[in-house]
Amino acid sequence: MNHLYIGDTILRLRKEKDLTQEQLANMVGVSAGAxxxxxxxxxxxxxxxxxxxxxxxxTSLDVLLSFHRELSESEVISLKQKLRExxxxxxxxxxxxxxKIYLEEYPNSVYLKLVIAGLIQMYAMMSDGTTEEDIKxxxxxxxxxxxxxxxxxxxKYVSHALFSIAxxxxxxxxxxxxxKALQELSNSFIDPMVLYxxxxxxxxKAKDAQHxxxxxxxxxxxxxxxxxxxxxxxxKDKGDYQKADVYLDALNHVQKIFKIGMGSGAYQYCKxxxxxxxxxxxxxxFRKYVDGLLDAGYDYSDNPYFEDMPLEVDVQGQKIIRxxxxxxxxxxxxxxxxxxxxxxxxxxxxxxxxLKI
Numbered sequence: 001m002n003h004l005y006i007g008d009t010i011l012r013l014r015k016e017k018d019l020t021q022e023q024l025a026n027m028v029g030v031s032a033g034a035x036x037x038x039x040x041x042x043x044x045x046x047x048x049x050x051x052x053x054x055x056x057x058x059t060s061l062d063v064l065l066s067f068h069r070e071l072s073e074s075e076v077i078s079l080k081q082k083l084r085e086x087x088x089x090x091x092x093x094x095x096x097x098x099x100k101i102y103l104e105e106y107p108n109s110v111y112l113k114l115v116i117a118g119l120i121q122m123y124a125m126m127s128d129g130t131t132e133e134d135i136k137x138x139x140x141x142x143x144x145x146x147x148x149x150x151x152x153x154x155x156k157y158v159s160h161a162l163f164s165i166a167x168x169x170x171x172x173x174x175x176x177x178x179x180k181a182l183q184e185l186s187n188s189f190i191d192p193m194v195l196y197x198x199x200x201x202x203x204x205k206a207k208d209a210q211h212x213x214x215x216x217x218x219x220x221x222x223x224x225x226x227x228x229x230x231x232x233x234x235x236k237d238k239g240d241y242q243k244a245d246v247y248l249d250a251l252n253h254v255q256k257i258f259k260i261g262m263g264s265g266a267y268q269y270c271k272x273x274x275x276x277x278x279x280x281x282x283x284x285x286f287r288k289y290v291d292g293l294l295d296a297g298y299d300y301s302d303n304p305y306f307e308d309m310p311l312e313v314d315v316q317g318q319k320i321i322r323x324x325x326x327x328x329x330x331x332x333x334x335x336x337x338x339x340x341x342x343x344x345x346x347x348x349x350x351x352x353x354x355l356k357i
Contacts, residue, residue: 009064009107011039013057027056063107071109080115080312087123088317092130095123096138103145110152114161117145121168126324139168150184159185214309221258225251229268236272244272255292259303263292274336283340290346293326294353323357326350 014024014035021039022032028049037043045053054064071079079102087095099116106112124130124138146168149161162181169178193216200209232247248268255261266289273282298318300306313321330350337343 006044006065007039007041010035010045010053010057012107013059013064014039017057019056024056028052063104071106071112073111076109076111076115079112080119083116083119084313084317087119087126088313088320092123092126092138096120096141110149110154110157113145114149114157114164117142117149117161117164120145121164126321136172139172143168211308214306218260218306218309221254221260225254225261225265228254229264232268232272236275241272241276248272258305261292262296263289266292270334274334279336280340280342282334283337283343283346286334286337287342287346290329290349293322294349298322319357323354326354326357330354 021035025032025035038045050061054061083095083098086098120138120142124135143165146161146165149157162185166178166181169181197209197212228247228251232244235244235247248265252265255265266285270282270285270289273285298315299311300309
């Protein structure tokens with residue numbers, strides 16, 4: 001019998017069936033205290049109780065006893081790639097169904113839950129004909145998996161899960177819950193990866209140190225540009241357009257220097273000039289945004305800073321995502337810019353590009 005997981009399994013299945021410990025105890029002929037001890041890991045059920053327990057929890061003995069091979073991180077990453085292919089090529093519904101199959105097969109893999117929660121969050125809004133109610137339901141499903149990760153108390157994954165919970169709760173406009181998740185994260189701004197990269201270098205592991213530095217630099221740049229965009233939007237909302245310009249100028253320069261962001265800084269400028277009523281200038285920035293989108297590669301091979309950095313999604317997957325983005329821009333035009341030459345040319349470029357992908 002698997003002493004490590006049977007209590008967790010009983011607890012999980014009991015909650016899924018919305019049973020109290022006393023109700024489950026009555027169903028199998030034991031005390032509520034016995035059920036509590038099982039779930040706390042202080043004891044395990046007698047072998048004669050296993051079949052009644054399985055029937056009460058509407059499960060199999062294999063699931064009850066957690067007879068599931070544990071997955072290594074590399075195996076989870078391999079499954080992640082397979083699931084991504086399903087989401088990209090078959091659609092959201094088949095992707096979610098496949099996720100549930102893997103979760104049922106490997107219910108004790110905390111990392112798998114974290115990975116699948118991320119995939120659900122990523123692809124929730126990408127399928128055609130998705131309603132707001134669909135998105136909300138999918139986000140709530142992702143939240144349920146992330147909460148299980150937090151409950152596992154595995155330090156390697158909890159922080160990531162809390163950050164994702166905060167992000168989803170913010171999307172769902174549950175701002176207090178989002179703040180609560182963020183407050184659970186460490187208040188320390190010291191990133192151990194900075195010291196770790198130096199340690200790798202001193203150990204003569206230059207290749208590992210270089211890979212870590214590039215990975216962290218890319219992460220920091222993406223975070224920094226996101227902060228600049230937020231600061232720019234805050235300034236714009238306050239009517240401080242001069243300050244907004246300062247932040248957006250910095251955002252635009254960082255993206256140009258490091259060849260990241262696919263021109264999103266130009267799109268921020270476009271929105272700023274629309275608000276200022278400078279529609280001709282806005283149309284020029286929209287054209288720059290489209291140029292940035294269409295010039296961006298499907299990997300980092302032409303980027304002098306990150307040329308050997310792999311992307312989670314392969315080139316074919318990147319093309320699918322890019323095509324959907326371009327189609328979204330075509331299907332949701334900037335009404336204020338219709339009639340301006342630069343905007344028209346940009347839209348024509350988008351339509352032509354979609355046909356070629």
